[in-house]
Amino acid sequence: MPPLLLKAETVSLACKKILLGVTGGIAAYKAAELCRLLVKAGADVQVVMTAAAQQFVTPLTFQALSGKPVLTSLWDAASGDGMEHIHLSRNADLLLVAPASADFLARLAQGRADDALSTLCLARACKLAVAPAMNHEMWAAAPTRRNLERLHEDGVQVLGPAAGEQACGEVGLGRMLEPVDIMSAVSGLLGVGALAGKRVLVTAGPTFEPIDPVRGLTNLSSGKMGYAVARAAAEAGAEVCLVSGATCLAVPAGVRRIDVQSAADMHRTVLAELPCDVFIAVAAVADYRVDAAAAQKIKKTADGLTLRLIANPDILAEVAALPDAPFCVGFAAETEQLAEFAEAKRLRKKLPLLVGNLAQDTLGQDTAELVLFDNQGQHRLPRAGKLTQARNLIAHLANQLN
Numbered sequence: 001m002p003p004l005l006l007k008a009e010t011v012s013l014a015c016k017k018i019l020l021g022v023t024g025g026i027a028a029y030k031a032a033e034l035c036r037l038l039v040k041a042g043a044d045v046q047v048v049m050t051a052a053a054q055q056f057v058t059p060l061t062f063q064a065l066s067g068k069p070v071l072t073s074l075w076d077a078a079s080g081d082g083m084e085h086i087h088l089s090r091n092a093d094l095l096l097v098a099p100a101s102a103d104f105l106a107r108l109a110q111g112r113a114d115d116a117l118s119t120l121c122l123a124r125a126c127k128l129a130v131a132p133a134m135n136h137e138m139w140a141a142a143p144t145r146r147n148l149e150r151l152h153e154d155g156v157q158v159l160g161p162a163a164g165e166q167a168c169g170e171v172g173l174g175r176m177l178e179p180v181d182i183m184s185a186v187s188g189l190l191g192v193g194a195l196a197g198k199r200v201l202v203t204a205g206p207t208f209e210p211i212d213p214v215r216g217l218t219n220l221s222s223g224k225m226g227y228a229v230a231r232a233a234a235e236a237g238a239e240v241c242l243v244s245g246a247t248c249l250a251v252p253a254g255v256r257r258i259d260v261q262s263a264a265d266m267h268r269t270v271l272a273e274l275p276c277d278v279f280i281a282v283a284a285v286a287d288y289r290v291d292a293a294a295a296q297k298i299k300k301t302a303d304g305l306t307l308r309l310i311a312n313p314d315i316l317a318e319v320a321a322l323p324d325a326p327f328c329v330g331f332a333a334e335t336e337q338l339a340e341f342a343e344a345k346r347l348r349k350k351l352p353l354l355v356g357n358l359a360q361d362t363l364g365q366d367t368a369e370l371v372l373f374d375n376q377g378q379h380r381l382p383r384a385g386k387l388t389q390a391r392n393l394i395a396h397l398a399n400q401l402n
């Protein structure tokens with residue numbers, strides 16, 4: 001059995017110049033970790049802090065982490081010609097504001113220029129990304145919604161936020177993305193990594209096949225593996241579209257998600273999203289659907305109920321058979337005889353790469369043991385977290401693709 005060729009690559013931001021704006025919120029302490037990760041990845045980082053940010057973390061912390069004095073004011077007489085707010089973004093690759101408070105987003109949406117960071121944003125000549133962080137009610141509030149809409153129109157990339165427990169003790173959407181997730185989005189935005197410039201289409205999660213307006217047939221897929229694959233592809237610099245059945249997972253940073261319900265919806269959506277360079281079908285697509293779903297709720301009778309099922313289109317096989325087919329990757333969850341069934345499936349669907357796993361060891365879990373099947377043979381990936389496995393898979397396929 002040949003060994004796996006590549007270890008998952010870590011993000012390299014060598015030669016990239018990043019302006020890291022920090023605004024006033026408790027998540028400012030996480031920006032210190034983000035700064036460390038950016039520097040560790042090789043980026044040249046210049047930190048700019050608002051006055052409120054300095055109430056949470058001192059500029060000295062960021063100076064120590066970035067190796068450079070932090071810009072905190074427009075009125076610093078020591079800075080050359082006093083035009084730092086213009087010069088700084090001229091040779092930067094990205095201006096990243098993390099955390100971005102509700103107040104800062106409002107100022108950004110209005111085009112205010114009343115401190116060093118907002119002026120830099122207005123005067124910038126590089127991409128701008130913001131990672132919002134605020135209480136969930138502030139995030140949901142109508143003025144914040146309006147500001148976000150305006151920022152989208154202005155081409156500002158919005159990373160997150162994530163859902164979960166907040167510093168105030170409440171639970172909801174508004175936490176800043178974790179620094180590692182922001183790193184993935186940054187590598188995607190900067191087009192670095194083994195899949196830079198590639199368009200990757202991923203399916204994930206279960207499908208739901210309606211029986212009547214309130215019932216349906218589905219399966220136990222959690223979507224965790226598909227979401228991890230989408231995230232790993234974005235980390236590797238790809239433009240990623242994730243076509244997802246119902247899950248309760250957050251969209252990975254930098255990934256565009258399209259929600260679907262049935263296999264027919266997924267089929268239609270995938271075909272509409274082509275062409276792409278790589279198609280990774282992780283979804284647990286129902287093989288059958290109910291022939292004619294009832295328009296009204298089916299009433300209970302003593303006689304039982306017989307449903308006629310008809311075959312769904314095989315999305316992966318159809319895409320793989322296209323004349324200009326992308327590099328197609330399939331998943332095979334088997335309950336027995338993994339090697340024979342998986343390799344037979346790979347050949348039948350004409351796939352360069354198929355990922356096999358034992359369904360009972362994987363479904364709904366956070367870890368997986370995988371075997372990759374390709375023209376060179378089998379490559380075993382011993383049990384590890386699904387994100388680690390997804391990164392290994394992406395590294396392997398990038399190697400084959402290139």
Ligand code: C5P
Pocket residue numbers: 203263281282283284285286287312313314315316317329330331332333345
């Ligand atoms: O044939 P089987 O369902 O076992 O194949 C599994 C692989 O095919 C997975 O990659 C799955 O996402 C994909 N598939 C599909 N459309 C179907 C059934 C499976 O894309 N209708």
